[in-house]
Amino acid sequence: MSKSAKLSIGIVCYPTQGGSGIVAVELAHGLSERGHDVHVISYAVPARLDTLHYDVTFHSVRVPDYPLFEYPPYSLALATKLSEVIEKENLDIVHVHYAIPHAIAGLLARTIAKRPDLPIITTLHGTDITIIGNDPSYLKATRYSLESSDRVTVVSSWLRDQVYETVGCSCNCNVIYNFVDSERFVPDRSHNLCKVLRENKKPTLMHISNFRPVKHVMDVVDTFMMVREQVQVQLVMVGDGPDRIKAEDKLKNSKYANDCHFLGMQRYAEELLPHADIFLFPSNAESFGLAALEAMACGVPVIGTDAGGLPEVVEHGKTGYLYQPGDISGMSEGCLTLLKNTDLHEGFRKAARKRAVEKFPISTVLDQYVSVYHESIDALNREELRVEEPQIAE
Numbered sequence: 001m002s003k004s005a006k007l008s009i010g011i012v013c014y015p016t017q018g019g020s021g022i023v024a025v026e027l028a029h030g031l032s033e034r035g036h037d038v039h040v041i042s043y044a045v046p047a048r049l050d051t052l053h054y055d056v057t058f059h060s061v062r063v064p065d066y067p068l069f070e071y072p073p074y075s076l077a078l079a080t081k082l083s084e085v086i087e088k089e090n091l092d093i094v095h096v097h098y099a100i101p102h103a104i105a106g107l108l109a110r111t112i113a114k115r116p117d118l119p120i121i122t123t124l125h126g127t128d129i130t131i132i133g134n135d136p137s138y139l140k141a142t143r144y145s146l147e148s149s150d151r152v153t154v155v156s157s158w159l160r161d162q163v164y165e166t167v168g169c170s171c172n173c174n175v176i177y178n179f180v181d182s183e184r185f186v187p188d189r190s191h192n193l194c195k196v197l198r199e200n201k202k203p204t205l206m207h208i209s210n211f212r213p214v215k216h217v218m219d220v221v222d223t224f225m226m227v228r229e230q231v232q233v234q235l236v237m238v239g240d241g242p243d244r245i246k247a248e249d250k251l252k253n254s255k256y257a258n259d260c261h262f263l264g265m266q267r268y269a270e271e272l273l274p275h276a277d278i279f280l281f282p283s284n285a286e287s288f289g290l291a292a293l294e295a296m297a298c299g300v301p302v303i304g305t306d307a308g309g310l311p312e313v314v315e316h317g318k319t320g321y322l323y324q325p326g327d328i329s330g331m332s333e334g335c336l337t338l339l340k341n342t343d344l345h346e347g348f349r350k351a352a353r354k355r356a357v358e359k360f361p362i363s364t365v366l367d368q369y370v371s372v373y374h375e376s377i378d379a380l381n382r383e384e385l386r387v388e389e390p391q392i393a394e
């Protein structure tokens with residue numbers, strides 16, 4: 001197949017506010033803009049999916065309830081729906097995001113659809129390896145699904161090492177970094193937003209996440225409080241999740257209650273981020289840290305941790321400051337250094353934007369994924385030809 005041929009691509013992802021769904025959807029949009037026929041399969045419409053401005057078709061997975069099922073088997077419903085999409089849309093490629101259970105469901109769907117020539121590409125995003133994939137309940141299935149995928153890609157070099165160390169996989173993992181659309185994520189504060197951001201004159205510390213334990217949301221709270229002891233700042237928290245209540249309670253009961261704002265889930269990160277002066281990202285271990293990259297594209301330096309893949313995104317001392325997880329004093333020191341030194345802060349802002357634009361452009365990543373698709377299609381075709389080759393009698 002020619003490298004410029006338009007492909008019919010199925011993308012499987014989670015619809016929730018997590019990074020893997022965002023990457024999958026931004027990829028779907030980008031591929032559709034390039035003329036590929038893109039189908040997104042999930043149990044709900046993913047947070048950022050826009051089927052109005054992009055030619056992407058959404059296919060919903062329905063999981064029926066039944067009294068016998070304490071745990072309805074989503075993987076089977078997904079495999080069934082995916083096999084239907086494979087047949088009906090004559091897919092050339094299936095690209096699953098997040099290993100569990102998408103990779104296994106992809107492999108099963110290919111078998112159900114009787115399409116051994118259809119490559120399954122699995123992109124690993126982080127917690128599918130570092131938290132859930134290496135749980136003994138899933139480990140062997142995860143390893144099997146990665147070794148059976150036609151290609152496995154990971155979003156950072158750190159995550160690649162984790163796959164080998166914690167899952168003990170023998171497969172090759174290609175690092176394809178996450179990306180940002182730097183024409184949409186720009187340092188532009190002209191958006192007419194909510195009162196908190198429109199009218200506020202204080203510098204803004206911002207955090208965006210799904211408030212899961214790995215995000216160390218309480219470290220955001222404590223860092224903000226330590227900084228606020230010394231300078232006038234406000235904290236804007238975006239997103240929702242298990243640790244939100246704890247964080248909200250602590251802040252609402254503190255003397256800085258009026259300087260904290262919880263905006264909940266928001267669709268347009270590109271309109272919010274430019275209003276931040278510093279992005280706080282104190283996670284225990286991010287495989288990449290997409291939210292940090294999007295902040296950088298908006299010209300916002302990142303104060304975060306030197307764990308996981310974040311150091312591959314944020315350059316310590318140039319586009320932000322990174323400290324050990326839990327180092328609240330370090331992170332508040334980093335904030336104060338920038339907030340008290342306008343020229344330094346301005347330099348970091350420019351460097352952050354430059355790095356996001358130059359090192360993580362969407363066009364490069366689209367090229368990389370499309371190459372992976374074509375290489376996998378060609379490899380399977382070659383295999384099929386080999387199998388069909390007649391045996392020559394001696």
Ligand code: GMT
Pocket residue numbers: 018019020021023098124125126127128155178210212214285286287288289290291
């Ligand atoms: O924990 C999350 O933020 C969600 C999770 C996901 O897979 O939905 O995010 C992971 O994937 C993102 C996109 O590749 C990465 O930018 C995040 O760093 C990663 N999260 C973790 O590793 C904790």
